[in-house]
Amino acid sequence: MLKALIYGAGGGGESVFNEIRELNEPYEVLAFVDIRTGGTTKKGLPVVFPRDIQNYEYDIIFIATQDNTVPETLHREYGVPMEKINSKRFFYSSSGKARVRALEHFRELCDIYGIDGAVAEVGVYQGDFAKHINRLFPERKLYLYDTFEGFAQKDLQQESEGSEVATYTHYANTSMELVLSKMIYPQNVVMRGGGIS
Ligand SMILES: C[S@@+](CC[C@H](N)C(=O)[O-])C[C@H]1O[C@@H](n2cnc3c(N)ncnc32)[C@H](O)[C@@H]1O
Known part of the structure; x- marks a missing residue:
């Protein structure tokens, strides 16, 4: 089972989370990451700030926000390897x-x-x-x-x-x-x- 984080704890994050569950995808979601609602919980999981990503051992981060600067910022400011960032399953251009x-x-x-x-x-x-x-x-x-x-x-x-x-x-x-x-x-x-x- 791969360990996953979901970036974005709004509606987008929720739909990515639900999809993983409903399709029985082989991911264990550890937490949501959100710059605004860090410190709360969602779906029984912690919502953390981007700076907290370093505390997790994860295989992949699913991007679930429309802000298309996120991957670059995660990489540059929070040291997330680009190959761990999956921005394909969700929409940037809202064509999701x-x-x-x-x-x-x-x-x-x-x-x-x-x-x-x-x-x-x-x-x-x-x-x-x-x-x-x-x-x-x-x-x-x-x-x-x-x-x-x-x-x-x-x-x-x-x-x-x-x-x-x-x-x-x-x-x-x-x-x-x-x-x-x-x-x-x-x-x-x-x-x-x-x-x-
Ligand atoms: C998230 S984008 C919309 C994305 C679009 N619905 C899609 O799915 O592709 C938000 C848009 O709302 C516009 N917007 C935000 N506040 C506004 C306001 N007070 N008046 C008019 N447009 C506004 C922004 O210019 C921006 O283009």
């Missing part, structure tokens, strides 16, 4: 299978229960999930809300408070053009740029 599956299921429910109307995503980043919404709802208007230039300064400050990871991703590397270029039915898309506060 579990979310897409859930969306497909939602589409089916809309058909079964006759739920109509436009669809929307609030917080779009580079459009990697929006493209699935667009694909699965080809007949519907898709509203996309985002600054399309990253977090506002005040939100960024709030988000990174208490963070041990200095280089918090703030989603600035995107644009409306980039998002639109990923859509199968761009004619359905209405973009609303700007901060929502």
Whole structure:
């Protein structure tokens, strides 16, 4: 049995944990790692800070967060060997299978229960999930809300408070053009740029 840590104790970490359990994968999860909720517990396991990783003997760390700077930070600042970091099973670009599956299921429910109307995503980043919404709802208007230039300064400050990871991703590397270029039915898309506060 390989010993595993899961980086990210939010919904992502939980789905990775559940998947390992449900599929009887040969991993013993020792702990979750989270910069915000270190010191707590989840699923009966400790949630620790990145600095605590060194106290564990582990074979693999599953990344379960959207912050794509994490592997590099774990390696550089916390000495985690790159070959122990598995960032493939979870989404960076939010194209993660579990979310897409859930969306497909939602589409089916809309058909079964006759739920109509436009669809929307609030917080779009580079459009990697929006493209699935667009694909699965080809007949519907898709509203996309985002600054399309990253977090506002005040939100960024709030988000990174208490963070041990200095280089918090703030989603600035995107644009409306980039998002639109990923859509199968761009004619359905209405973009609303700007901060929502
Ligand atoms: C985690 S990303 C969204 C990822 C996207 N849903 C996906 O699955 O690919 C969060 C997005 O929310 C946007 N955002 C955060 N705070 C916002 C605000 N106050 N107003 C508008 N957009 C905001 C950011 O610019 C960022 O693109």
